[in-house]
Amino acid sequence: MNTKFLFTIAAGLVIGASKISAQATDCATTASIAYEHAKVKNYQAAEEPLWKVRKECPTYSVATYQFGAKLLKAKLKKASAGKKTAIAKEIITLEKERFQYFPGKTKIGDMHSNIGQLMFDNKIGTKDAQFAEFHKAYTEDKKNFNGAKKLYTYFSLFVDLHDEGKKELQEVFDLYDDVTEKIEEEESSKAKTISELTEKEESGTALTSKEKRKLKNAGINLAAFSKVKAGINQKLGARADCTNLIPLYNGQFEAKKEDIKWIKSASRRLYAKECTDDPLFFKLVESQHKLEPSAKTAYYLGILALKDKKTSVALKYFNQAAEMEEKGSEKAKVYFRIGEVLKKQGSKGKARGYYRKALKYKPSMGTAYLRIASMVASSANACGTDVFSKRAVYWLAEGYARRAGKVDPSLKSTANKTAANYKAKAPSKTDIFNNPGVTSVSIGCWIGETVRVPKL
Template sequence: MNTKVLYTIAAGLVLSTTSISAQATDCATTASIAYEHAKVKNYEAAEEPLWKVRKECPTHSLATFQFGKKLLESKYKKAAGAEKTAIANEMIALWKERLQYFPAKTKVGDMHSDIGQIMYDNKIGNAESQFAEFDKAWTEDKKNFSSPKKVYTYFSLLVELQSAGKKDLQDVFDLYDEVIEKIEDEESKKAKTIAELTEKEESGAALSGKEKKRLKTYDKILNNYSKVKGGVNQKLGELADCKNLIPLYNGQFEGKKNDINWLKGAAGRMSAKECTDDPLFFKLVEALHKADPSAKSAYYLGILALKDKKTSKALEYFNQSAQLETKASDKAKVYFRIGEVVKKQGNYSKARSYYKKALANKPSYGTAYLRIASMIASSANNCGTDVFSKRAVYWLAERYAIKAGKVDPSLKKNANATAANYRAKAPSKTDIFNNPGVTSVKIGCWIGETVKVPKL
């Protein structure tokens, strides 16, 4: 190879390297300008350099897509009509580009559910294409699919598709089970923290600013999930009533009687909808217990035993179920059921222990708090030594009722009304004034708790 050729190649390499270096420098400079404007929310100034970086050097930094999302969200809030739809499409394109260039730093569940929601909100595509985005998010990354609104839209779309004959009723039931499980898991996590912080407050300790903020945030999240759960149940509506479940499962029984998952789902749904008087429920339970003796089959046998007024046998089955159950929310349901049976027998102390076991497994089980409050209130005359201490029992009952509304927003109205009723029966300001120096009251008998005298 002659010297002239070598010189030409070398010169080309130098020019190429210089060009790449210049482009990288230009990208960095342009990105720096764009990011600085975006940081102070000057999106008008940020837009041109930001989109230049996005187009010419998309792998420069994840910040390009993060700031781009904020920029488009700002424009989206102010837009209307066709302009809003155009921005929505631009947001979808941006999210997909982020996944393309930064897959390791993009949550599939979050991104695809975002796309599904904005498509739904702006009538982009049809119900099937919108559902497909949510379904991808749910099946591939359920952990990061946690927005209450998006969970509701996802389920609503499936019900719409089933109504149009494009999805099976069983698909709706299967997703319903998954959605409710997801909601209850999220509720339990938040309710546990709320219960712990409430206990801290009741002990007289001050909450930090961070804890107060968390309490407020979690309360809002619980309220949203409570609304979604109610909406999902409403959407399911008559689809899951006994008049639809019984013929559906009767028709499927012969072909599915050896399918353990199907038997569990069918028996569980019939139990939840109180279709347990139909002979089909007995057939399902019998087949389930034969195919796979388990926590679920023991629980349903307990329900059947109760119907036959065989209380001792029912409790035996329920306790077996509680021991075998591995899913916390289902274990809580079994403990609550035992508490109900024992409460009816008049053993309040034992019933409380089961209600508390239910709460330990599902902290959002507000109804358990209401049951404890009710038992305490009904024992006021028996567990106090004088008029003041007897009436002080209602303070304790009030405290449990308030907790019910805090961990389960769907009960808040009823819980607050119940608490107000107990408060009205508790010692008045005059009673407290006439008992100076009494700062707390130790309540005896089965209750065995101490309640502080409030500063009225």
């Protein structure tokens, strides 16, 4: 082969490699400049080099899209009403580019729910198009469909489409059940964090700065999910009242009485909306018990036994239901119901045991803490041995009440008022001063707990 020709090929390869190397170096340098500015939120300085990397080196790093999203969201927040739509569309384009170049580092649930929310907030596209983004996120990657606001928007759009005649009422109920379950899972997770860290703090152990942030964030997120759950119930509104449910399910009963999934859903919804006096509810429970005896069947039979004032029979069914139930939040509801029955009977110690079981499976059930607080406070005279210890019982009651507000933001106002009432009945600073050396008080009878004396 001609030596001159070989030399030309070799030279071309060297030049090509040099160009590739130079481009890679240029990408790295430009990206470094852009990322450093973006890290400290100096988006004005970061914008030009960041978009240069995005255009010329789209596969360089997923950080380009992460910082790009932060930059555009900051812009969107400050933009005038007339400019928001254009910026929102650019964020959507950026989300899609990230998926194009980094599919393995992009979560379907996160991406499409983000796009759906941007479209909804900025009036981009039709309701059907907005809903389609949320629906893809939820059905294909529910685990990564996160955010209280996005869950509400998804459900709200579905209900709106039902009102336009595009979705069936039963479909609305099915989605409501599914979304509510996801919200309750999120609530339980956040409440568990709050409960554990609060208990640690109340024991006298100082929280680390990381734990304090974790506690604060859990509280913020729990409050958001609590509001969204209330909003979803409000959105569903009269569509799920007995006046709509009973004729709907009566009309479907004959055709679906052998469909266990439908039977379960119908009986659960009638119970939730207190439509249990209608004969349809009894028909549904009987059919469910015949087709598939379960935790729900036992629970409903317990409810019916309570209506007939057969308390011992009801407790038997409720305990069976709790043992058979696999879902934590549902198991918690059964244990709470048992606690209510026992509390009404005056069995405070046993009732507390069941309220605690409920909290174990659903840490966000603040009402259980309020029930325990109430029983503790009502036993002050019976469980204290002298004036100081009797009044000290209210410190314990106060602690339970405050915990209720921490794990369930919807109860915060009630919990704080209740706690303040108990605190006013507890020993005063003068009482503490007159009992020097007393750092804790052991409370007897059914309570059997020790409460720390607050520091002056």
